[in-house]
Amino acid sequence: MTDVIVIGAGISGLVCAQRLRQAGYSVLVLEKSRGVGGRVATRRLYGTCADHGACYLKPKGELFNQLIEILRDRHIIQLWTDTVYQHQSTTGLIVQSSATCYTAPDGMSAIAKFLVQKLNLHITNRVVKVNLTSENSWCLTLENNEQFHAKALLIAIPAPQAADLLTPLGENLLGTEFLKNLQSVEFNPCISVMAGFPHNSQPLPHWQALTFNDHPDLGWIGLDSSKRLQLEKPHFVVQSSANFAQQHLDTEDLQPVGNYMLKKAAAYLDLSWLENPEWATVHRWRYAFPRTPLDVACLPAQTPLPLVCSGDWCGGSLIEGAMLSGLAAAQEIDGQMGNQLSADRDFLDFVREFSTNSYTIDN
Structure with missing residues (x-):
């Protein structure tokens, strides 16, 4: 008992x-x-790790700030970026907003x-x-x-x-x-794509994290390799919009879905090499965000x-x-x-x- x-x-x-x-x-x-x-969540694959669930922490309330302070003191998290960019689907412009984001070099599951x-x-x-x-x-x-x-x-x-x-x-x-x-209680689903690329993939974006505003298929993209302490081949995490994930909630083979998301991100961000990864893994979150x-x-x-x-x-x-x-x-x-x-x-x-x-x- x-x-x-x-x-x-x-x-x-x-x-x-x-x-x-x-x-x-x-x-x-x-x-x-x-x-x-x-x-x-953190997935360990191809000699690295990628955060395919919650990608970073943002300080908010007093109690949560204290927890972040403890995690920083224990060297579990560190400052990742103080800027999150936003992609406007209508104009294509990328604008920045101030947002202090912490992440774990060993993966968010740490x-x-x-x-x-x-x-x-x-x-x-x-x-x-x-x-x-x-x-x-x-x-x-x-x-x-x-x-x-x-x-x-x-x-x-x-x-x-x-x-x-x-x-x-x-x-x-x-x-x-x-x-x-x-x-x-209802949830919005999400599809996460983890994708790795060769060392010579250029140009690398100047941002670490980017949110897509009102995009029909894409929700967020992060240069996940920039979180790691050692210099690595670039790898990204791309997360879908809720509506796109809902359309594929019961799709058995998600690999073509992930390839489609990479292709869309490559086109919208003018990074053509994004649609040709060395490796890519797709994960479905059925209960990603409480709606x-x-x-x-x-x-x-x-x-x-x-x-x-x-x-x-x-x-x-x-x-x-x-x-x-x-x-x-x-x-x-x-x-x-x-x-x-x-x-x-x-x-x-x-x-x-x-x-x-x-x-x-x-x-």
């Missing part, structure tokens, strides 16, 4: 798990993928690897069923039929996935309003034992929203379980004690 099980090792789940572990609860994190971070320290983590098995047992515990069944029991449950995955998992429990247990809110987020920091169910949902779809979006939602979920679970969280020692003070980004994974 574990005090709290967290489903999902994205930023929200990791922040909640660390906050509760700090308070003395036993916590188990279950993640269906091979690594941690969720959409704070942020999650830092936050997962000291947590009990179990990966590569999906939770397929949740039950409330007659012994008054949550029972979670994995796809390999392994089972875990807990007194409290945090669901830190995209709302549509959480709805699929929890809806079988029924309105009588979860509450009509809880299910209605959970099922109301209809809830106006709450986390979503608790009215169940006999604590059950709370969190994520960037609660009260905001992107990494900062996920962090704040995770902290709110920890507060909610703690309030239902006994109020062990100490007011005089906050989460960021605790995280400052972490000295490395090493972590152990239990298969």
